Amino acid sequence: MKKIISYIVMLCSLIMIAQQTPASKxxxxxxxxxxxxxxxxxxxxxxxxxxxxxxxxxxxxxxxxxxxxxxxxxxxxxxxxxxxxxFIIPNSTLGLVEIDYVRASIDEKEIGTWNPHIRSLIAYNAESKIVESTRPNGILLGQITPRGGRISGTSSVVQFDAWNWEDAAVKIDDGIHLNWPSCFTRGDWQLGGDTRLKANDKYTEQVKELTDYINNSKVYHKGKKSKTNLPFDAMDGLFKGSKKLFIHVDNEKGIIDAINFSKNNDIKNIVIVGGHEAYKVTGLLKDNDVSVLLEHVHSLPKSEDEDYDLPYKAAKLLVDQGVLVALQTDFHDTERINARNLPFYAGTCAAYGLDKEQALKLITLNPAKILEIDDKYGxxxxxxxxxxxxxxxxxxxxxxxxxxxxxxxxxxxxxxxxxxxxxxxxxxxxxxx
Structure with missing residues (x-):
């Protein structure tokens, strides 16, 4: 009981000490x-x-x-x-979580598997203390993105000095976020599971479930709607081209399958999010005009046969092949803490091969192009x-x-x-x- 009370006091103190009053016009x-x-x-x-x-x-x-x-x-x-x-930070949960261990301040995901109708924008807290902490490093805009499920929901782009989410909005409902099924799996060590990496036996089944969901969405929009289906309504923008599909996937096979899946389902505007092994399929990415929101730069290699500095030089490997790349900071539970370090991740990319101005584009004009706000920002x-x-x-x-x-x-x-x-x-x- 004392622990619960202390959490409530902590949360109330943060609410009382709000962000500075937004600047006047x-x-x-x-x-x-x-x-x-x-x-x-x-x-x-x-x-x-x-x-x-x-x-x-x-x-x-x-x-x-x-x-x-x-x-x-x-x-x-x-x-x-x-x-x-x-600077622009894409694929971020800034403003959706304030204190990781205070459940009442967490609003980054909903229950369920298929949530394309969940809109992150209306949950965005314009007075977040964490959002405020990014501005002294030059991060002034972000794509606020939901988490969880197979389809997490719909993101929106905001600017970081506003009274509320309505004032903050720069681009509303810009894209839907899909978590691609993993080709591999491992047990949970906390539950005593086998932590060795092995093939996901349910991968084909999970991809089929996703394909069926897309097909059902198409049938819904083609037929006479006797009953409203909010998730299917939200999917319409993907087929019309007004929304992008952001596919969260890391491995080579998953990236190839995700691109082929999109082509087979007439989804033309896609972005790979994470893309740890995107450097292996640069030709496919370029041929299909697929851009990449690259994984957290300050991370470790994911297999023992990878170069130790692969995360640092991955941006250069993609840029050199003509792939449009931007940086994001999604990295487990530390992504919001690390958001303010976005410019220094670009600095690491410059230290590992990119020209300084090319590295700058990773957090300015490139994300603006990917988010389709480059007519005004970037x-x-x-x-x-x-x-x-x-x-x-x-x-x-x-x-x-x-x-x-x-x-x-x-x-x-x-x-x-x-x-x-x-x-x-x-x-x-x-x-x-």
Whole structure:
């Protein structure tokens, strides 16, 4: 009983100390002068001049070549600093779980196997303290994704400075998430099971169940609907092309089977999520225009015959073959904690072969393309949303990624979190004694 009460007190304390009030709409034109601009599409502009107007980027120039009248604008002089487009984290449960061991704060999955109608957006907590903690590292947008079941549900894209989920929404119900059956299985060591990897005897049966579900969905939409079926209604976007199918699968056979399954069922817009062995089937991925949300970079090889640094260089192996790749942080129960480290995973990819600006694309323009929001986000280009930040140094290096300003749709947001407050408090502890 005491443990339950302590959990309730902890949860209430988090609710009472809410996220900072969302920033007000941009009311004055802003000029960012003198920074090195990392456009996000692979190019860099030294000594840049960037104008923000009405929540959008109205101009991006080389400050040495173009002179503009900045009268009446708020001028931010940032010589020797760097400007980046806001980072985007796909396949995330940010805002769906607050405290892993407080059940009342967990809302990342529903019971049941077939849940395409479950919408993560309406469960998104815009005042999450964990969401707030990602912003000081430049992560300003995310794809909020449900978990569990064979079909987990429908994700949506949000920006990370809002009063509620309605205000946060950037792209509503962008895709459905499917957990592909595993080709292999092992017992649970906690229950005394055999932990050796072996073939999944039920794999063919599970794929057939999935195929039957897709076929039943198609029949439902073709026939006269005497009774509403919410899960089947949610599937309609896959067949019309308005939604993407995000297939969570890691091994080579599973990826091949998943792509063939999609082709056989006329599902044209698919994305592989995880893709540990995607580097083995780059030709198939490229030929079918399939992009990859690559697994957690700071992880270990999954078999004894793999290179020790495979997770670090996997992005390069795919990019070199022309596959569209973005990074995500899904890794068991630590994905929300690790979300703030997204830029440093891109930094590791740069250390293991990718050009720095190519690595930057893994968390800016590439995820924007995969999520189909690149018309507004993902790069510093005229006409796009003024969602960007200014860093004292290299944003892919944890030693130098120190933000001084951040903007979402032209609104200058707070970079304070409960963590920065504690840092300031305890950094003065010994100075005051």
């Amino acid at each position: 941009q009311s004055q034109d802003i000029a960012i002068v003198g920074a090195t601009a990392h456009i996000g599409n692979g190019t860099i502009i030294e000594n840049s001049l960037i104008i923000l107007k009405d929540g959008k980027i109205s101009a991006v120039h080389d400050g040495k070549l173009v002179k503009m009248d900045l009268t009446g604008m708020k001028i931010i002089k940032v010589n020797d600093k760097h400007v980046y487009p806001g 790069s510093l280009e005229t006409g796009k949303s003024a969602t960007l930040f200014i860093s004292e140094g290299d944003a892919l290096d944890m030693r130098t990624n120190i933000l001084t300003h951040a903007f979402i749709d032209g609104r200058e947001i707070s970079l304070e979190t409960h963590q920065t407050e504690l840092w300031k408090r305890y950094s003065e502890k010994y100075n005051n004694q």
